[in-house]
Amino acid sequence: QSALTQPASVSGSPGQSITISCTGTSSDVGGYNYVSWYQQHPGKAPKLMIYDVSNRPSGVSNRFSGSKSGNTASLTISGLQAEDEADYYCSSYTSTSTRVFGGGTKLTVL
Amino acid sequence: EVQLVESGGGLVQPGGSLRLSCSASGFTFSIYAMHWVRQAPGKGLEYVSAISSNGGSTYYADSVKGRFTISRDNSKNTLYLQMSSLRAEDTAVYYCVKPSWENYFFDYWGQGTLVTVSS
Numbered sequence: 001q002s003a004l005t006q007p008a009s010v011s012g013s014p015g016q017s018i019t020i021s022c023t024g025t026s027s028d029v030g031g032y033n034y035v036s037w038y039q040q041h042p043g044k045a046p047k048l049m050i051y052d053v054s055n056r057p058s059g060v061s062n063r064f065s066g067s068k069s070g071n072t073a074s075l076t077i078s079g080l081q082a083e084d085e086a087d088y089y090c091s092s093y094t095s096t097s098t099r100v101f102g103g104g105t106k107l108t109v110l
Numbered sequence: 111e112v113q114l115v116e117s118g119g120g121l122v123q124p125g126g127s128l129r130l131s132c133s134a135s136g137f138t139f140s141i142y143a144m145h146w147v148r149q150a151p152g153k154g155l156e157y158v159s160a161i162s163s164n165g166g167s168t169y170y171a172d173s174v175k176g177r178f179t180i181s182r183d184n185s186k187n188t189l190y191l192q193m194s195s196l197r198a199e200d201t202a203v204y205y206c207v208k209p210s211w212e213n214y215f216f217d218y219w220g221q222g223t224l225v226t227v228s229s
Contacts, residue, residue, distance in 0.1 A: 003154070036215035038155075045205060045219040046155065052214065089155050093214050098169055099145070104154040 004029065004090055004102035011108040017078040020105045022090030023071055028100055030071035034093035037066060037075045040104075041086045049088075050075060077107070085109040112136040112218045114206045119223030126196050126227070132189040132206030132220055140164075140184035143213050146191050148202040149222075158204070159191060174200075196227045 005023040012018040022029065022037075029035055035053045038046035048057050050066035053073060063078045073092070077084055090102040118130040132144070146158040159180040160169040168180050179192040189206055203222040210217050 032214075034214040038216070045221055046216075047219070048215065048217050051210065051217075057217065091155075091157075091215065098160070099157045101147075101155040101157060 004100055006102035006105045009106045011110055012080045013110045014080050016080050020075045020088055022073040022102045024092055025071055027095040028092040029073050032093045035073040036091045038089045039086045080109050082109050114220035116206050116220045116223035119225045121226045122196055123229050124227055127194040130191040130204055134187045139187040143209055144189045145207040147205045147207050150202040198227050201227045
């Protein structure tokens, strides 16, 4: 199973919005509405931010939103804050009942 | 409160073995599948292994197949990962991960345990 494709880095200024893409295939992202997104700060464990493409767990800011079109899912963070600076990973359920992660995107808040 | 506490990591020589444990609490461990995910230093997340709630079904990434064995003891609320024939490329932080009930995403992660394979 090949990793999902994410941009290596994105950046934005406080208050701006950014979008991170996650491209897979019809065997994973495109075939199921089971894309999730994780935030990871340095030295910490990943934290669930979005599940089932666009749902936010309790406690996650509504500045985080998710969507999907075809084989590409996206995470949008609006009203960027300094605390949003982290690595972000997408993940998808696959046709072989396993999971696959994206390569990760480093978000820099300028 | 869900807690996942990994242990057993450390320094091991190439070709050696190590067993990781994950002690779970705060949820009914015996009815959930469980997973291991690893992260090499400075790298991304890699899905390693999974086990069904009763232990009857397992999955391994190609990179560890034949060398790693996942197991669980539901009476002790503990997940294991037996690693053998370890290679330098197995050096990583290993996370124990609880999935959602539907098993489509990961809602809780342990703090991770570092495995270093080096002579």
